[in-house]
Amino acid sequence: MNGTETAREWAESQFMGCQLGDWRRTERLVEIATAMMEAPGVSIPQQMKSAAGTKAAYRFLSDEGYQYEDLIAPHWAETRRMAGREPVVLMVHDLTTMDYSRYREQIRGLGPVGDNTGQGFQTISVLSVVPGERRILGLAYQKPFFREAHDPGESRTERSKRAKESDVWQQAVKAIGPSPEGSLWVHVGDRGGDIYRFFEASQQTHGHFLVRVCQDRKMYDAQGEVKYLLSFARQLAGLEERELALPAKAGQAARTARLQIAFAPLTLAAGWMNRKSPPIQAWVVRVWEVSTPPPGIAPIEWVLLTTLPTQTLDPAWERVEWYRCRWLIEEFHMCLKTGCRIEFRRLEEASSLLRLLAILSPLAVQLLTLKVQARLHPDLPASTLFPIDLIRLVALLSGRSDTALSLHDFWRLVAMQGGFLGRKRDGPPGWQSLWHGWLYIQTLLRGARLNSSAPPF
Numbered sequence: 413m414n415g416t417e418t419a420r421e422w423a424e425s426q427f428m429g430c431q432l433g434d435w436r437r438t439e440r441l442v443e444i445a446t447a448m449m450e451a452p453g454v455s456i457p458q459q460m461k462s463a464a465g466t467k468a469a470y471r472f473l474s475d476e477g478y479q480y481e482d483l484i485a486p487h488w489a490e491t492r493r494m495a496g497r498e499p500v501v502l503m504v505h506d507l508t509t510m511d512y513s514r515y516r517e518q519i520r521g522l523g524p525v526g527d528n529t530g531q532g533f534q535t536i537s538v539l540s541v542v543p544g545e546r547r548i549l550g551l552a553y554q555k556p557f558f559r560e561a562h563d564p565g566e567s568r569t570e571r572s573k574r575a576k577e578s579d580v581w582q583q584a585v586k587a588i589g590p591s592p593e594g595s596l597w598v599h600v601g602d603r604g605g606d607i608y609r610f611f612e613a614s615q616q617t618h619g620h621f622l623v624r625v626c627q628d629r630k631m632y633d634a635q636g637e638v639k640y641l642l643s644f645a646r647q648l649a650g651l652e653e654r655e656l657a658l659p660a661k662a663g664q665a666a667r668t669a670r671l672q673i674a675f676a677p678l679t680l681a682a683g684w685m686n687r688k689s690p691p692i693q694a695w696v697v698r699v700w701e702v703s704t705p706p707p708g709i710a711p712i713e714w715v716l717l718t719t720l721p722t723q724t725l726d727p728a729w730e731r732v733e734w735y736r737c738r739w740l741i742e743e744f745h746m747c748l749k750t751g752c753r754i755e756f757r758r759l760e761e762a763s764s765l766l767r768l769l770a771i772l773s774p775l776a777v778q779l780l781t782l783k784v785q786a787r788l789h790p791d792l793p794a795s796t797l798f799p800i801d802l803i804r805l806v807a808l809l810s811g812r813s814d815t816a817l818s819l820h821d822f823w824r825l826v827a828m829q830g831g832f833l834g835r836k837r838d839g840p841p842g843w844q845s846l847w848h849g850w851l852y853i854q855t856l857l858r859g860a861r862l863n864s865s866a867p868p869f
Contacts, residue, residue, distance in 0.1 A: 418858065419449040426774045429486040432478045441483065444469050445771050450851060452752045452775055473764040480556065480763075483770035491550030495540045496592040502541045502734055503552055503619075505584060505601045506741040509534055510556070511755055512765070521762030523558030532755075533558050533762065535769070536580045538588060539741045539777075543734050545788055548781045553587050554773055555580055556766050581605055582613035590617045598622055598720065600738050606717075608683060611692055615719065622718040622734055625696075630681040632691075641678070645698040645715045648674035652725050653702060656732075658712075659739075660839055669712055670703035675728045680717070695722040697731050740780065747776040747843060782850060783843035786827070790820035798822070805857055826850055 423445035432438050447459040447469075460466040495501040512519055513530040522531040535556045540549040559577060581601070591597035597619045601610065603626035614621040628642040650672035660666040675697040682689040695718055701711035716735055722728050748754050752772040759765055794803050794817040803815050803822065810825045817825070827841030828834050830849030834841075 418854070420446045422446075422449055422778065426487055427483065427771075430478075430483055432482060437472070437475075437478070440468060440472050441771070444472060445775070448752075448771060449775055449778070452772075452779065452847070453750075456757070470759075473759060473767050474761060475767075476763070478767075480766040480770045483767060484551075484554065484773060487550060487774045488553055491540050491552050492588065494549045495552060495597065496595050498542050498549075498595055500543060500596045500598070501549065501591070502543055502622075502737050503585075503588060503597055503599045504539045504541055504738050504741045505536060505581060505599060505605055506539075506738070506745065507534060507536045507580070507604055508745045510749075510765070510769075515758050518758055518760070519762060519765070520760065521558075523560070523762075525559065528559075533765070534577065534580075536584055537741060537744065537773070538584050539744055541737050541740055543737055546737055546740065546784055547788070548740065548777060548784055550777050551773060553584050554769075555584060555587075556769055558762070578607050579609070581607050581610040585610065585613040585617055585619070588617070591619060596620070598734065600735065602738055608680075608689065611680070611694075611717075611719075612689055615692065620719045622716060622720065622731060624735065624738075625715040625717050630683060632679040632681065634677055639678075641680070641696065641717070642715060644676075644678070645674070645696045648676055648696075648698060650674050650702075651728075654729065664709060665706075666839060667706065668703075669701050669705065671699045671712065671732075672702050673697065673699050673725070673728055673732070675722050677723075692719065694719050697722055697728050699732050740784070743783070743843075744776055744780050747779040748772060751779045751843060751847065752776055779843050779847055782846050783841075786819075786823035786846055787840060788819075790818060792819050793817070794819050794822035801860065802853070802857055805853060805860065809853070809856075826853060829853055 423442045427441045427445050428438060430438050430441060432441065447461070451459050456469050457466045460469050509525050509532060511525055511530055511532040512522055513532065516522065516531040523533055524530065525532040525534070533556050535554060537551060538553040540552045541547065542549065557580060585599055599614045599619055599621045601623045603624050605623045606626045611621050625641055628640045631639050631641050631644065633639050633644065651674055653670055653672050656669050656671050658667050658669055675695055677695050680692040680694050682691060697716040697718065698714070700713040705711050714732070714735065716731055718731055720731060722731055752775060754769065754772050757765060757768055759768065797819065800815065803817060806822060806825050807813070807815050807817065809829060823846065824832070824834055824841060826849040827845040828849065829852050830845040830847065832841040832845035832849070
């Protein structure tokens with residue numbers, strides 16, 4: 413949402429293109445999405461604000477006449493369209509668990525999660541991000557699926573023949589497809605993406621991959637000698653040191669780490685499970701912390717594997733920065749679970765939860781976008797993005813007479829309307845305080861605009 417877009421306008425832009433067999437269904441979807449946008453974290457009855465609206469929302473979510481993809485496919489299409497207009501886009505993958513174990517007796521159709529004693533479903537999401545400015549375009553793809561129980565005593569050969577959970581990584585790449593001419597798409601993953609078929613799928617769709625390594629894979633160095641990836645990377649000599657600002661996360665304060673970097677070309681062997689596949693020409697980039705981290709915190713070491721040519725220092729450090737964009741997908745899942753409270757939605761059928769996921773996922777993208785936007789270009793005037801009446805309202809609520817606010821000041825004042833204290837020792841505002849403040853200000857702004865256009869009594 414921008415400074416002039418209402419919740420209704422956002423919902424129309426996201427869902428009006430859905431083909432649900434009847435225009436009244438599409439209109440109902442837009443109404444539900446509008447209500448959820450206005451109050452993401454509360455229950456459906458609180459969002460819909462009436463018994464009739466609540467009943468209609470539950471009926472919509474339980475309707476088997478359309479499925480998850482029917483609701484979210486227009487969002488994917490628009491995200492990929494925007495991605496095709498950018499010179500470089502990171503397709504950031506991550507797998508997460510939606511845990512409904514607390515409602516296992518009330519919700520039908522769930523699958524095993526965790527150690528197979530819990531109930532819920534898995535979801536892989538692919539967030540499109542423009543690197544550098546870390547601008548979020550949306551979800552290029554998302555796939556919820558239910559884990560199937562299997563025999564823990566199966567042999568290696570039996571395991572290789574059945575469908576595996578890890579297959580969703582390459583399926584996501586293939587579903588997104590190749591980038592259009594003039595645009596480079598890079599599939600980015602954490603250690604869960606260290607899967608040869610994921611690497612192969614990225615190449616088959618004429619893209620690249622950038623993945624943090626967890627397996628000590630067989631490889632060949634530039635001289636053709638057999639090596640093992642992790643061991644090889646850790647023997648490379650450091651080439652340069654730089655300081656890297658690390659943001660705060662749960663249990664850890666923000667800090668600055670001094671890192672060393674090394675990189676080298678290699679040929680990755682396919683391995684036993686993919687013995688019919690060709691080897692992959694790639695580069696390994698290793699960064700490791702040479703400064704002393706705070707007590708109780710392990711020093712940083714990232715071993716990154718990529719098909720992006722990495723022959724000099726600047727591209728090597730760029731790969732590191734691109735990998736750091738992967739944290740945005742973790743924040744997206746936090747927005748989905750904490751901001752939209754999707755794991756606390758008690759519906760009767762698992763299929764209804766998937767339809768709800770299709771509505772809440774674009775909404776979670778908006779929550780995350782708001783947080784990222786608050787940190788981009790802090791010194792620009794707020795007037796470059798927002799209308800003057802909105803800026804005046806924010807200033808008035810904050811007891812300020814001036815409206816020449818920078819984006820940094822503007823967003824801090826917005827967050828303070830949502831509970832952010834803004835003390836000197838506080839870091840930047842989080843998405844929850846930003847969102848609560850933003851919705852409050854939007855409500856007041858709509859009232860002010862209606863009042864100014866209303867006829868006199």
